[in-house]
Amino acid sequence: MTKSNFGKKSRPKKSVKQKQLSNFAKDPIGFRVDSATNNLAEIIAVAQEEEDAAQENLAAAQAWRSQIIIASMALSAVIAAILAYFTNRAIVRPIAAVTNVAVRVTEESNFELQVPFTGTDEIGVLATSLNQLIAKVNNLLSELKNEQEMQAMQNEKMIALGRMLAGVAHEVNNPINFIYANIDPARNYVEDILQLLDTYATEIPNPPPPVLAQAEEIDIDFVKEDLMKIFQSMQVGAERAKSIALSLKDFSRLDAATPSPVDLHTCLDSSLLILNNRIKHEIEVVRNYGEIPLVEGYMGLLYQVFVNILSNAIDAVEERAKIEKERSQQAANRPQNGDKIEEKSSFSPRICITTELLDGDSAIVRISDNGIGIPPASQQKMFEHFYYKTARYGYGFGTGDRSRYCS
Known part of the structure; x- marks a missing residue:
């Protein structure tokens, strides 16, 4: 519903x-x-x-x-x-x-290379600086090579000169030996003749007039006295000539292959003998020799070292003597109170040689002088090879070479 x-x-x-x-x-x-x-x-x-x-x-x-x-x-x-x-x-x-250039220069030692780059920036400045550095090193190497070649030539000349000196010393030494060996027999013969004359004068007190005239003419008493002095001077001269010949012979031994025992005192005396014409009586040489044994060394090179060091010392004292003389002359030329005063230099050239034994196995040779000395700028380079202290180029050896020989 x-x-x-x-x-x-x-x-x-x-x-x-x-x-x-x-x-x-x-x-x-x-x-x-x-x-x-x-x-x-x-x-x-x-x-x-x-x-x-x-x-x-x-x-x-x-x-x-x-x-x-x-x-x-x-x-x-x-x-x-x-x-x-x-x-x-x-x-x-x-x-x-x-x-690349830097590496090649280092590896190849080719200092002819240059960086093919130029510019004004930082890299260009770096390349230019490297090129300048390589060029400077190349120039230094060229100078060193030239100096080495000159030194090698000088060494060859010294060796050739040494051989020639050895030959000359040998040839001179032979006649000197003849003279030196015959001096004593000749002196004995003369002494015998003088004794015969004395015996004759004793046995014949009244010689004939011609004999007396001849004896008075030659001054027989002076001849007897002076003849022995002549023989003595002949012996000294022969000994000196013999020493010089032996010194030259030892000085010429520059090419010895092995070291040999060397008497430093004999070496120093022979070096002074070689330089005697420069020393003479104007420079005082003081020898303070100690007791040192024979040392192993190269005789010819040691002679050369000592001769050059002593030659430099002679140059130094002669230079100072010249400066002192000029200074004295200038002082003398300055008038004082209207009068010139003559002044003499009080400087006395002197070279001192000292030898001593160090620690029983080392010998020290000190050669000093009172010359002008070595400038401070040269003292930093004096042990470099091929460095010459003397102002005249070609005289002596560099101190670096001498230290190399002595070491």
Whole structure:
């Protein structure tokens, strides 16, 4: 019963709604609403189309953006490659060239190489400095080579001179030995003749007048007294000549292959004897010789060392003597109270030679003088090879060479 009532009531309500809708559709307002609905649908459709077009444009823009990014990256890579090329050409290649030249100079010792790069930047300054350094080293090596060649030539000359001196000393020593060996027999013979004359004078107190005249003419008493002095001076001269010949012979032993026992005192005395013409009586030579044994060494080279050191010492004292003399003359030429005062130099040239034994296995030879000395600038170079202390080029040996021989 309830269902049937519900069914009866619903039919009239549906009819009313349809009727209202029908009336609304016929009404102008409804027509307008329907037109507005249609327009709204068209607008929605157009908006949908525009949205679809916008989506398509957005997708195209994103595609362009990707392309632009890829192109920018490619362009950046190209620019980076170009910059790297120019950077390599401007920096890396010059540095590599400088490094290559430096390595080749070090490994090959070829100082003729130069860096083929010039410029005003830091690398150009570095390359120029390296080229200047290589050129200076090359010049120094050329000078050293020339000095070595000159030294080798001088050594060859000294060896040749030494051999010639040895030959001359040998040839001179033979006649000197003849003279020296015959002095004593000749003295004995003369003494015998003088004794015979004395015996004759004793046995014949009144000789004939011609004998007395001859004895008075030659002054027989003076002859007897002076003849022995002549023999004595002949013996001293022969001994000196013999010593000089032996000194020259020892001095000439420059090419000895092995060392031999050397008496340093004899070596020093012989060196002084060779330089005696420069020493004479103007330079005082003080010998403070100690008790030292024979030493192993090269006699000829030691002679050469001592002769050159002593020669330099003589140069030094002679130079100071000259300076002192000029100073005294200048002082004498300055008038004092209208009168010139003569002053003599109080400087006395002196060379002192001292030898002593050190620690039982080393001998020390000290040669000093009171000359002008060695300038401080030269003292730092005095033990370098081929360095000459004397102002006159070609005199003596460098102190470095002498230290090499003595060591």
